[in-house]
Amino acid sequence: MKKYILTIVVALGLTASISAQDSYYYCSGDKVLLTEHSTKVVAMAPKGNSFSLPLSKGLILTDTISDSNSLITVYELSSTVTPSRVKALVPTSTSVNLQSCYNTEDGTELIPDGYINVKLKTASDSSKLQAVASQYNCEIVEQNEFMPLWYSLRVPNTSSINPVEVANAIYETGNFESSFPSFSMDALEISYDPDVYKQWGLYNSQYEGYDINISKAWNYATGRGIKIAIVDEGIELTHKDLAANVSPLSYDAVTNSSPSKVYGDHATHCAGIAAAVRNNGLQIAGVAPDAKLMSVSINFDSSNFMKETSNALMWAWKNGADVISCSWTCPRNDLIMEAIDSAVTKGREGKGCVLVKSAGNTSGSITFPGNYKPSVLAVANMTVDGSLRYSSCYGSNMFITAPGTNILSTIRYNAIDYKSGTSMAAPHVAGVAALILERNPKLSATKVRQIMGKTAQKIGSYPYDTTKTYGTWNERYGYGLVDAYNAVINTPRY
Structure with missing residues (x-):
């Protein structure tokens, strides 16, 4: 399966706390609805981490995605396993962020990769970005070389942080032009060239x-x-x-x-x-x-x-x-x-x-x-x-x-x-x-x-x-x- 990191450009603001919410992300101020995949889970761990979920517990490893910071593994669940039961398999002492896999309305599968893309309203808003990154214990990874108002954040490898919800909360503060989670996805349309x-x-x-x-x-x-x-x-x-x-x-x-x-x-x-x-x-x-x-x-x-x-x-x-x-x-x-x-x-x-x-x-x-x-x-x-x-x-x-x-x-x-x-x-x-x-x-x-x-x-x-x-x-x-x-x-x- 060919997957690549998809930066779906969207919008950004932040709330003091994140409450339970329907799944979605923001694009141009509108909510793009997502459905949590009921038979798949995503485990994000630091690069070099040897942790893996036990396949003997009704899990099938379907995909592995990595970059210089993280190792992301995707698991298919058998009919006898629920996502809540999978969470119990992750020791609290392990730096693993267990997340949902999502589907868009047209059926496209989206795998959160732990990154969030944020656009400032003005260059002077960098202090607001630092404050919100600190609030959610996120790392500011880089400033976009070609579009300098855009920044990449990465959520910590802890089981309590959901990058989709954090991205939404950042946008909903109204302090930022855009905020959206990054996803890995199937990307067969590698080019519009006919051959x-x-x-x-x-x-x-x-x-x-x-x-x-x-x-x-x-x-x-x-x-x-x-x-x-x-x-x-x-x-x-x-x-x-x-x-x-x-x-x-x-x-x-x-x-x-x-x-x-x-x-x-x-x-x-x-x-x-x-x-x-x-x-x-x-x-x-x-x-x-x-x-x-x-x-x-x-x-x-x-x-x-x-x-x-x-x-x-x-x-x-x-x-x-x-x-x-x-x-x-x-x-x-x-x-x-x-x-x-x-x-x-x-x-x-x-x-x-x-x-x-x-x-x-x-x-x-x-x-x-x-x-x-x-x-x-x-x-x-x-x-x-x-x-x-x-x-x-x-x-x-x-x-x-x-x-x-x-x-x-x-x-x-x-x-x-x-x-x-x-x-x-x-x-x-x-x-x-x-x-x-x-x-x-x-x-x-x-x-x-x-x-x-x-x-x-x-x-x-x-x-x-x-x-x-x-x-x-x-x-x-x-x-x-x-x-x-x-x-x-x-x-x-x-």
Whole structure:
């Protein structure tokens, strides 16, 4: 079941005490009615808490949702168990907040996640927010970067605090413009782009769980403000599903001039995977649909490929690329190694560019420069059922796995088509790197790699029997399947 944190923008005010009330939340001053789910309960606990309700008591664990603060578990009740009986199973000494699950009038299931969204009437009302947070022992988690009158609060992990009732009480004080509880919910409508459901790497309806878990991640980051350089055959700059995200800065390493040129479909396909425009009603969606695409063109047939490609890498980081996506190979050489070293150490004002590289499609060792050093993120090719593509390369520098087989994306002449290979896996990872950097642009490239490695999903038939810097690992899948949602919610804010 795909779930993501839904911030349903509503309204806010507060009462001195919370009394029993019908279930609802406020939206634009109106009550949106809710029905408590009679056969489900929600347990919210601090992250790392080992408490779980005893399944032998007529409970079935149906869902687990987590972020950097909380672990939320949802239980289905058998016919012999009532919610009141479940409360008796929670020791008073345990920091667990047991809540109801709700349904809207149209049947949508809403799971409270412990957060409350509050909008001030004016910036000077921050003292009122602090007072009400203190009254209900809530933590003020953050101020919205883009809408600074909005704040996120989190209720304590105690069984007596109901986030829905607290949100209503805050609104009913009349001191705030809006206050509403945050919910997790089923969110299959990940995009309004007509072909998005053919992008199994974003949402895999055939094999649940074998995708990059993007729909929930988009509630936290979309790549806004981050630049992804596609060092490849050149992006079609006017493509209808890319143009709005294309940076005005581009470069052709073959002629040492701008703008970039197009030498084939490959770069445009990689660009769409990384950052095609989302919700424009056209074609597909990219992993980081608000990131900027920098087209840095090279010619795979050039007689001076190594010099031109090293120049392309240098141009990318010197012109502000945050992430560099490379889906090509060549013989090991000092020019490209020096350019990579410069990008990953000097790029982003010394924080380093995140450099992503396709692992290769020869069924053997990772191809250069994916095998150069750990600062180059080599990416393996996963198929729709979670297995490794037979041709995907492997080795000691394998970092992570991403969807790479039968991937739908943009190609030249405003079209879309399917392609396969680690070339398609790499830009999925480049897009996730952009999401992480939007959440915290102050992170070093090393920290971005750490977040992706530690939050990857363990998949596949090969055992993760080696412990490396960021956890268990194997040479086929690296640290596992890249997980966009787990990566962004575990990104420390600045």
